[in-house]
Amino acid sequence: MTPARSNGRGAVRLLPSLTDIAFLMPAVFLFTRMQGAKSMLGDGDTGWHVRTGEWILANGRVPHQDIFSFTKSGEPWYAWEWLWDTCFAWLYHHGGMASVVSASILVLCLTFALLYRLTLRHCRNPFLAIGATLLACACSALHWLARPHLFTLLFVVLWLMIIDRVYERGPRWLMLTPFLMILWTNVHGGFLAGFIILGGFVAGEILRALFTPELASRRLALDRAKWFILAGLACAAATLVNPYGYHLHAHIYKFFSEPYHFQNVNEFQSISFHELWGLYLEVALILGVLSALWFVARRRQFVPLVLVAGWGHLALYSARNIPLFGVVAAPVIAQALAEMLEGLETAPVAAWIRRMAAGLREIASEFEVMDRPWRVHAASVAGIALIALLVGSPAATGKLKPEYDPTRYPARALPLLRSNPYARIFTDDEWGDYLIYQLYPGHKVFVDGRSDFYGQDFEEKYLDLMNVKYDWQQYLDQYRINTIVLSTTAPLAGAIKESSRWRAVYDDTVAIVFLRAGLAEPGVSMEASGKAIIPRITKAGPPVLRMTPEKSTKGA
Numbered sequence: 001m002t003p004a005r006s007n008g009r010g011a012v013r014l015l016p017s018l019t020d021i022a023f024l025m026p027a028v029f030l031f032t033r034m035q036g037a038k039s040m041l042g043d044g045d046t047g048w049h050v051r052t053g054e055w056i057l058a059n060g061r062v063p064h065q066d067i068f069s070f071t072k073s074g075e076p077w078y079a080w081e082w083l084w085d086t087c088f089a090w091l092y093h094h095g096g097m098a099s100v101v102s103a104s105i106l107v108l109c110l111t112f113a114l115l116y117r118l119t120l121r122h123c124r125n126p127f128l129a130i131g132a133t134l135l136a137c138a139c140s141a142l143h144w145l146a147r148p149h150l151f152t153l154l155f156v157v158l159w160l161m162i163i164d165r166v167y168e169r170g171p172r173w174l175m176l177t178p179f180l181m182i183l184w185t186n187v188h189g190g191f192l193a194g195f196i197i198l199g200g201f202v203a204g205e206i207l208r209a210l211f212t213p214e215l216a217s218r219r220l221a222l223d224r225a226k227w228f229i230l231a232g233l234a235c236a237a238a239t240l241v242n243p244y245g246y247h248l249h250a251h252i253y254k255f256f257s258e259p260y261h262f263q264n265v266n267e268f269q270s271i272s273f274h275e276l277w278g279l280y281l282e283v284a285l286i287l288g289v290l291s292a293l294w295f296v297a298r299r300r301q302f303v304p305l306v307l308v309a310g311w312g313h314l315a316l317y318s319a320r321n322i323p324l325f326g327v328v329a330a331p332v333i334a335q336a337l338a339e340m341l342e343g344l345e346t347a348p349v350a351a352w353i354r355r356m357a358a359g360l361r362e363i364a365s366e367f368e369v370m371d372r373p374w375r376v377h378a379a380s381v382a383g384i385a386l387i388a389l390l391v392g393s394p395a396a397t398g399k400l401k402p403e404y405d406p407t408r409y410p411a412r413a414l415p416l417l418r419s420n421p422y423a424r425i426f427t428d429d430e431w432g433d434y435l436i437y438q439l440y441p442g443h444k445v446f447v448d449g450r451s452d453f454y455g456q457d458f459e460e461k462y463l464d465l466m467n468v469k470y471d472w473q474q475y476l477d478q479y480r481i482n483t484i485v486l487s488t489t490a491p492l493a494g495a496i497k498e499s500s501r502w503r504a505v506y507d508d509t510v511a512i513v514f515l516r517a518g519l520a521e522p523g524v525s526m527e528a529s530g531k532a533i534i535p536r537i538t539k540a541g542p543p544v545l546r547m548t549p550e551k552s553t554k555g556a
Contacts, residue, residue, distance in 0.1 A: 016379035017371050018126050022116035022133050023380040026108040027387055029141055036399025037391050040101045040146040044404070044430050045449045047437020049147065050100065052079050053089025062243040066453065068436050070424060070444040071479055077453050078244055078251050083186040084148035098392035101402040104146040106384055111154045112137050113380070115330055118161050122331040123338035125364045126371055132334035139284050139326030142277040142319065143267065149320075152190030155180065156327050159194050163201060166227065174231040178238040185239045189252060193324055198232045200310055201225075204303030212300055251452070260456040262318070264463060271319040281322055285312055288329040291336030298339070304332040409434045410485055410511035417513070418442065423483040426476060428466060431485065431511075446479065468495045484514040 030036055040046075048068060056062055056079075066077040079085065091099040112133055120129040140153060158180060165173040177194070184191040205225040209218045242248050255261065262268045271278055289312070292305040307328050315325035344357035390400045406412065410431060417425065417435070421442055427435060432448035447454060447462050454462070465472050468491050476484075484502065486493040488509055496502045496514050506513035 012373055013375050014378050015375070017375050017377070018120075018130050019113055019116060019375070020377055020379040020383075022130060023109045023113035023377070024383045025112055025134060025137050026141075026144070027105055027383065029137060030105065030108075030144065031399055034141065034144070035405075037098075037101045037396075037402040038399065038405050039144060040104055041097070041402065041404050043145045043147065043449075044409070044433025044437070046097075046100065046146045046433075047404075048433050048440075048448055048450070049081065049085045050089050050092050050097075051436055051440050052082070053085035053087070054093070056082060056086045057089055057093075064244075068440060068444055068448060068450075069446065071446055072454065072458070073444065075453075077450075078248055080242070080244070080248055080251075081148040081186075081188050082243060083183070084151065084188065088146075095392060096402070098388075098396075098402045100146050102384075102388040102391050104150055105387060107150045107154055108144065109380070109384060111150075111157055111327075114154075114157045114161065115327060118157060118164060119331045119334045120368075121164065122335040124368060125334070125338045125341070125361070126368045127360075127364050128334045128337050128341075132330040132337075135280065135284055135287075135333070136323075136326035136330040138280040139277070140323030141280075142271070143323050148188040149190055151187045152184070152193060153323055153327060155184045155187075155191075156193055156197070156324055159197055160328070160331065163197070163228075166224075171224075171227040171231075174227055177231050178234045181235040181238040182241045185242050185248075190324075191239060192252075194235060195232060196310065196314075197307070197328070198228050198235070200307045201303055202228045202232075204301070204306040207302035207306070208300060211302070255452040258456040260459050261451050264459070265451055267320045268318050270316060271322060277319075277322070281315060281325075284326055284329055284333075285315075287333045287337075288312060288325075291329075291333045294336040294340065295332070304336075308332060404434060404437075407510060410513075412508045413485055413506055413511045413513055414438055416506050417483070417485065420483060424479065424481050425483045425485060426479075426481045427485045428487070428490070429462070431487075435485075446481070466490070466492055468492050473499065473501070482516045485511055486514075488512050 030039060035042070051068070052063070055067060062082045063077060063079050065074050066072050088100050088103065091103055095102075115136060116129055116133040119132050120126060123129055123132075143149065159177070162173050162176050162180070177198075181191060181194060184194060202225045205221040205228070209221040209225070212218050212221065239249070240246060244251070271281060273279075273282065288308040292308040295301040295304040311321065311325040311328045314321040341357050341361055345354050345361070347354070390396060391402050393400070396402070404411065410417075410427075417423065417439060423443065424446075425435065425443060426446045429447045429449050429451070432445040435443065435445050436448055447458075451459055461475065465475050472492065472495065484496060486496075488507065488511065493512055493514075497504060501517055502514040503517050504512055505515050
């Protein structure tokens with residue numbers, strides 16, 4: 001090799017590739033089509049996950065009882081995403097919420113870079129591969145939040161890559177799945193997706209054995225089904241490697257057997273096709289179904305049909321599954337479209353169509369050769385580093401500022417809430433998450449986003465309260481609520497305004513804070529025992545909103 005050629009290849013390794021474009025695709029989408037860092041903090045759950053991780057780091061163990069609420073304090077709780085909580089709490093300790101957001105964006109970027117590589121292996125057409133990856137990226141964007149579920153997207157891609165190797169090099173690659181499953185189980189409850197995918201491959205191979213006349217192909221299909229079944233059994237055993245053992249599985253079963261969550265939690269409900277996300281899903285469904293039918297008709301391969309039909313159903317049933325459907329369908333769509341394009345070259349169609357198809361395939365092939373050389377991916381490193389620096393800058397504003405949107409959360413009401421250390425605060429579950437992040441351990445909450453912990457009975461009563469059911473005041477009394485913070489648009493806020501038992505003491509058009517009538521009187525503070533609220537007249541001066549315990553709690 002001549003020095004000139006060597007230098008030329010060295011320069012090529014520094015240039016961006018389509019892998020770099022796939023890597024940066026989520027970041028570009030996030031900061032151009034969405035609200036940037038604020039979108040990643042569009043859900044309050046991030047806050048309690050971080051506080052859970054801090055508790056684990058401080059105590060050196062995983063919690064087994066509730067630490068955040070006063071309604072179910074001390075009851076059994078499964079912090080089943082403890083590994084994410086711990087790692088991201090460590091990041092938070094060293095870089096604040098900016099590091100949590102930046103790391104979450106990095107997970108997304110890595111996910112779609114790997115998805116592009118997997119899709120390219122299936123179709124060998126870089127343009128179709130990057131297009132399918134873009135479609136999957138758009139489908140998944142509705143659930144981009146700095147929460148543990150982002151790792152399920154990443155693990156699904158890794159899962160598919162391992163299975164892809166099985167088809168190329170044999171079943172030994174399945175030995176990796178139990179180890180990945182151990183990690184997956186302790187990071188996010190979405191590890192069930194791994195079993196659904198394995199089940200799809202088992203069903204697809206059995207169907208192939210049933211409908212394939214060739215004896216050798218039938219035997220190979222049945223062998224593969226057996227490999228996947230054995231891998232599934234090994235992975236099932238691997239899921240027991242968690243801090244809660246088999247009790248976690250019983251808890252998950254109970255959670256999914258309660259209909260409340262699917263009827264009332266937004267991310268478990270079906271998407272509205274009047275939204276932009278519905279368009280992305282519609283395109284992916286149409287292309288996915290056509291591609292799956294292509295494999296059945298042309299190759300008698302049923303795995304794509306089972307995966308697309310199964311995950312398509314789950315995506316229509318629950319918005320939470322749409323990102324997973326997009327990821328699973330991308331390689332199927334790209335490969336089928338590549339084969340369709342190639343088939344046009346010899347199809348009985350107009351000559352200009354055959355020439356165009358041949359030309360497009362040739363251009364894609366030439367580009368793939370140019371894009372193939374190994375790269376240092378400097379563009380990807382520089383891009384994610386720049387995002388981390390901008391998001392972490394003290395001067396960050398707008399889409400770059402890693403904060404909960406103060407127009408959606410009671411940020412300006414926090415000083416008042418902090419000034420009452422013994423307040424028993426009622427708010428909705430989303431703001432409960434936010435208050436855990438902002439006020440824990442000084443305050444505990446009535447309810448938060450851990451719907452699996454609170455259970456259907458409690459959640460239904462909470463929903464009745466938010467909907468101003470006739471006994472709403474008695475329910476507040478039952479838990480000795482003395483402070484209420486709600487959105488100014490909440491129906492319950494209007495009902496409380498009409499009650500003589502409550503006084504509005506703060507209103508910033510986002511949040512309104514109510515105190516029990518005695519607490520809101522000038523010159524009166526409150527002493528709160530565990531059972532009663534007792535007014536105490538203070539010396540002359542400005543109004544005091546302070547709560548002190550009637551009895552000492554030392555040694556409790």
